[in-house]
Amino acid sequence: MSDTTPSPATSPATSKDRLRLWLRVLKATRAVESEIRENLRRDFATTLPRFDVMAALTQHGDGLKMSELSGVLKVSNGNVTGIVDRLVEDGHAAREKVPGDRRASRVILTAKGRAEFAHQAAAHEAWIDQIFAHVGPLDAVNIAETLDGVAKQLEDRD
Template sequence: MSTTSKDRLRLWLKVLKATKAVESEVRENLRRDFSTTLPRFDVMAALMQHDKGLKMSELSGVLKVSNGNVTGIVERLVEDGHVLREKVEGDRRANLVRLTPAGKAEFARQADAHEGWINAAFDGLTADEAQRITESLDAVARRLENGGKA
């Protein structure tokens, strides 16, 4: 294994370690400050991007999780008054879900706090360093998404 290869392997392990640490911090902060979970936050974030709502299957696709995973989360958000679930006309099996006004307000509070937590987690990086890392990781993702081609 070449020195470059070993350096890249170490980089991958550091990216994983940092990801796990940041995610753990975010999960704990959501639990402590909002009595919620990261999956609920993720569902609300996805719905915030789709004002007219999403079918449950579309929501699962956006989140890249199974319909079963999303169903329980949506059910709790409905009980909390943050999400509406409506039948889709012409498709008895499909449900459309969207944020309620209360859900939008609650997500805005959570998203504001989330941004602060992420900013604090990356506080040791300058704006230029953050930009360079972002561009490098984007390049890796694009190459892999294109079947290994640049």
């Protein structure tokens, strides 16, 4: 039996329900992402990729090499370079030399960048809370755990 063939315990109706679930998850994800992108543009004149870079740098207070940043974000170095360049131009980030590696630099958020990101992150959390306001606390935990299980299953196959 191949990985794409439903197990004997999976009925065709269950398979269709799971397909509909995936389509709804995808639709909801796209709608939420679109709302967040618009809010970031409107309220902060910024983009979601820029927000994501600042979030990654916030989580790694000692900074990240460009290759590490790309790995954390799961994008190419080229995608990150332009964003980092603009963050540096705006005074939100700085590049520091990596001792022992003349070719490498580490990107860190400046105090100005940390303050700006804290402001954006607070707004982001409020937007997400508002978007998911109709989801009860227990449902939020259960849905998150279920989606984590799906992601873990796929990661474990790699």
